Amino acid sequence: MSKSKSKPKPQRVLITAPHAYTLSRSDNVGDATSAASARALAHALHDAGVDVTVMVAPSDIHRSRLDRNRARASAASDPWVQSVRTEIDARTLLLDVHSFPFLERHYLLTASTPAVQTNTAPLVESLQTQAGWDVRQGSRINHIINDLSAKWAVLLETPDATSITRPWLADTVRCVKDFLDD
Numbered sequence: 001m002s003k004s005k006s007k008p009k010p011q012r013v014l015i016t017a018p019h020a021y022t023l024s025r026s027d028n029v030g031d032a033t034s035a036a037s038a039r040a041l042a043h044a045l046h047d048a049g050v051d052v053t054v055m056v057a058p059s060d061i062h063r064s065r066l067d068r069n070r071a072r073a074s075a076a077s078d079p080w081v082q083s084v085r086t087e088i089d090a091r092t093l094l095l096d097v098h099s100f101p102f103l104e105r106h107y108l109l110t111a112s113t114p115a116v117q118t119n120t121a122p123l124v125e126s127l128q129t130q131a132g133w134d135v136r137q138g139s140r141i142n143h144i145i146n147d148l149s150a151k152w153a154v155l156l157e158t159p160d161a162t163s164i165t166r167p168w169l170a171d172t173v174r175c176v177k178d179f180l181d182d
């Protein structure tokens with residue numbers, strides 16, 4: 001099959017970490033290590049020759065006051081969320097990185113937007129079978145992967161417990177690289 005007849009694929013990667021705020025481990029239920037993992041994933045993709053941008057939200061406000069991953073007016077008008085929206089174009093694969101304590105296994109959330117889910121399905125399958133990600137259906141509340149116009153998007157939930165070794169990293173890089181149009 002000629003390249004022009006194959007399905008369009010992304011040509012670059014945008015990695016986001018909307019929950020970078022950390023006050024203390026006990027207070028911050030969720031994203032103690034997402035910023036570090038987002039940067040590690042970006043470095044590894046860059047080393048693999050991928051065109052990648054990483055955008056970590058400023059650690060300026062508690063998530064209970066502003067959740068940048070929720071479809072509310074406060075998030076939509078947030079300057080960081082707006083800059084993420086601006087960064088996304090028709091060639092962009094969006095990887096929205098989060099972390100969670102007491103999690104044994106890394107899992108991903110699929111976009112609930114039907115077109116995004118369909119477009120991203122081949123990547124989700126390879127992440128599941130080749131990089132060990134458990135696959136869960138996401139919901140509309142996940143603002144970043146659903147509402148910012150990315151054609152391909154997935155939310156990656158990484159365990160704080162393995163944030164140093166990141167057993168998912170190398171295989172994930174291979175899956176993402178294979179999914180891109182080269």
Ligand SMILES: [Zn+2]
Nearest residue numbers: 019031098099
């Ligand atoms: Zn999060």
